[in-house]
Amino acid sequence: MRVVIKVGSSSLTTADGHLDPDRVGTVVDAVVAVRARGDEVVLVSSGAIAAGLGPLALPQRPRDLPTQQAAAAVGQRALIAHYSEAFAAAGLVVGQVLLTVDDVSRRSHYRNAHQTFAKLLELGVVPVVNENDTVATSEIRFGDNDRLAALVAHLVHADELILLSDVDGLYTGHPDLPDSRPIATVASEADLAGVDVARVGSAVGTGGMVTKIEAARIATAAGIPVRLTSAARAIEAVEGQPVGTRFAPTGKRRATRLLWLAHASETRGRLVLDAGARRALVERGASLLAAGVVAVEGEFSGGDPVDVVGPDGALVARGIVNYDSAELPAMLGRSTSDLAASMGADHERAVIHRDDLILMA
Known part of the structure; x- marks a missing residue:
């Protein structure tokens, strides 16, 4: 079995932008659990820009592109260093893979990325994937890593995509509202009728529930089930427990070229x-x-x-x-x-x- 796990910035960092070792450790424990049972895992991790806020004394995520790129340059080093050290303690080697949308929208790049992932997994490496924010231009935009995670799931022929967020699943409205109800299963678009997902991301992230749903649509349309839950429940999610929201597959696996055409091509x-x-x-x-x-x-x-x-x-x-x-x-x-x-x-x-x-x- 092959699993792709995606974790957002707000699930890895403190409010002031520093990486939180305990939060990173929770995600690492989930990945180690997958590997311990003999399965393969790819980790799609946000957090580079967020991790650069603290060292650069920036109070919040910058809006201008140059400062975002500077924060990513500083933060990416900190992010991968934390992962490398944590996984090494479990005897696992990390491979950093930085992608832009261009890498999954140009046919030759897409093929090369597939071959790289295949070799890393064959060698027992844990690929840690992130948006290449330091050099990206228009690619730094709302929710890109959610969409990227869905595309990576198809790229590596994953059997499941797990989206870890700062909320424990999909609700009928904002989770803080008393009349909002959790949704355990989404079997079709009909199950999303009337769901209010107009929730922006956190101070250190870019995504919201809208981008999680879009990522789920991409993956499930290609036959890949999706589990959405909080990072705090990552272990339960990888163990297959019924936490958060499960998005059931709605389509069949199709040629990589066709998914690229449908969702990644410009x-x-x-x-x-x-x-x-x-x-x-x-x-x-x-x-x-x-x-x-x-x-x-x-x-x-x-x-x-x-x-x-x-x-x-x-x-x-x-x-x-x-x-x-x-x-x-x-x-x-x-x-x-x-x-x-x-x-x-x-x-x-x-x-x-x-x-x-x-x-x-």
Whole structure:
């Protein structure tokens, strides 16, 4: 069994931004418990920026990017040092893996990341993953590590994702309100109807319940169950006890490329379809041919991810395009045989092959 555990900044630090050794120790104990039973574990840990607040005498998480990056540069060293020392006491070796969204949105980077994780786990190393906040730009944004944890869970073919937070599960409203009720199981989107999750993150974190739910959606859609609970109950969670909230799988495991397309890719442009092409994609699972494309928007190259929209502009699918945006306008509305006759056999390819396309609607 392979487990991904994600812990947020507020679960690792004191109010003034210093790492709390006891809180870090609780997370480490949970990871050690997973390894002790013979399973593999990947730890996705926030906390670099938060851990830098105390040493830099910053009263709260900075809003400007340069100061965030400075705090991350100082805090990441402290964070991994604590983990290395704590895991070494249990006879485990730590491997630091710093990722940005780019590493899970570009196809070649995604493949390389998968190979790195596979080798680390094969060697018995505990990968400790964090957002590379020191060099990231737009990637430092609300809830990124929750989303990143879900993508990492799929990347390493995890059997379970455990999200550790500063609350002990999902509630129907703010946990402090007397009429809020805990939700033990989320089996479908219907179970989230009427749930108020408009709760911002803590002073040292960036996430909130909204990002936890989004991470759960990503993982469960790929067939990975999710457990959401507090860091204080981490041991109970890894032991399989019914703590917090369990999000049941809603979909099947799919090719890594398709999950990347659905949730991690930054699309470079749009292809607008006619009604017939939209039906062919949605109802028959067909490839996208030039004959059904009526407009090209944006600049992209062959191999880039693009959005595919219907005549009304609504998103239909996302896929890897086989042609540059500069050459597609001359191909629009033309049959494959016509393109091959006038432009060469190389243009017999589909604009997007069905194996490189995922429906989004």
